[in-house]
Each structure stands twice: as C-alpha cells, then as structure tokens.
Amino acid sequence: xTNKKWATLLVLISIPLSYYGFSNFEAGSSEPxxxxxxxxxxxxxxxxxxxxxxxxxxxxxxxxxxxxxxxxTVKDPPIQKEVIKQPTKKVNxxxxxxxxxxxxxxxxKELETRRKELExxxxxVRHEETKLEQSLQEKGWVKKDGDWGIE
Numbered sequence: 001x002t003n004k005k006w007a008t009l010l011v012l013i014s015i016p017l018s019y020y021g022f023s024n025f026e027a028g029s030s031e032p033x034x035x036x037x038x039x040x041x042x043x044x045x046x047x048x049x050x051x052x053x054x055x056x057x058x059x060x061x062x063x064x065x066x067x068x069x070x071x072x073t074v075k076d077p078p079i080q081k082e083v084i085k086q087p088t089k090k091v092n093x094x095x096x097x098x099x100x101x102x103x104x105x106x107x108x109k110e111l112e113t114r115r116k117e118l119e120x121x122x123x124x125v126r127h128e129e130t131k132l133e134q135s136l137q138e139k140g141w142v143k144k145d146g147d148w149g150i151e
C-alpha cells in the first residue's frame with residue numbers, strides 16, 4: 001500500500017475512536033475497564049489522526065529509481081526491481097561450493113566402499129591362486145620363470 005492509502009485508512013480509523021473516547025470522556029465511568037478503554041480511544045484516535053496527516057504530507061521514499069545519477073551524492077545507479085529479486089553471485093557460488101562439497105564427500109564414500117570391495121575380491125583371487133598353485137604342484141607341475149612346466 002502507498003502512503004496515501006495508509007494515511008486515509010488511519011484518518012478513517014481515528015474518527016470513530018476519537019468520537020467514542022471524547023463523547024464518553026465527559027460523562028466519566030464507574031468501571032475501571034471502561035475508563036481505560038475511553039482513555040485508549042482518545043489517545044489512539046489522536047495518534048491515528050496525526051499519523052495519517054504525517055503520512056499524507058510526506059513523500060514516499062523509494063530506492064532512487066526516479067533520481068538521476070547526477071542528483072545523487074554517491075555515484076551508484078538506482079536499484080532496479082529485477083536486480084533485487086535475483087540472488088547475488090556470492091550466494092550462488094556458496095551454494096555451488098556447498099553442493100559440490102557435499103557431492104564430493106558422497107563420492108569419496110562411494111570410492112572408499114568400492115576400494116574395500118576390490119580389496120576383498122583381490123584377497124579372494126590371491127587365495128584361490130595359491131590353492132590352484134598347490135594343486136598344480138601336487139600333480140607334478142613346476143613354475144619356472146613365471147611359466148608352468150612338467151618336471
């Protein structure tokens with residue numbers, strides 16, 4: 001909402017508040033709660049009225065969209081709405097770094113799991129090779145220079 005709409009709303013709210021407060025103020029009240037309500041209505045009505053007047057006569061301060069660069073003391077261009085909606089590059093870099101770091105940590109866990117599996121398979125192959133070599137040696141085969149031959 002603009003300042004003019006807020007100002008109109010505050011002035012319209014102040015009318016019934018002030019009327020209730022000041023019309024019952026002179027009559028007084030025997031109940032403490034009603035006396036508090038009357039004083040709040042008077043105070044609230046006056047505050048809303050003057051607040052509405054203040055908003056009505058002040059200009060809405062923007063972010064410099066209508067100013068020329070030569071009218072500003074700092075030589076920054078005015079902020080445009082499209083620029084405000086876009087996340088900053090620093091946030092994007094941090095998000096990418098975080099996501100790649102998380103992905104890298106997951107990848108490292110996967111590689112560690114695969115390495116353990118491969119080490120287990122390698123141990124199994126070595127054990128099987130050893131058994132096979134023993135079986136071949138029992139049947140009379142001999143290993144010479146990496147090749148198998150009969151004795």
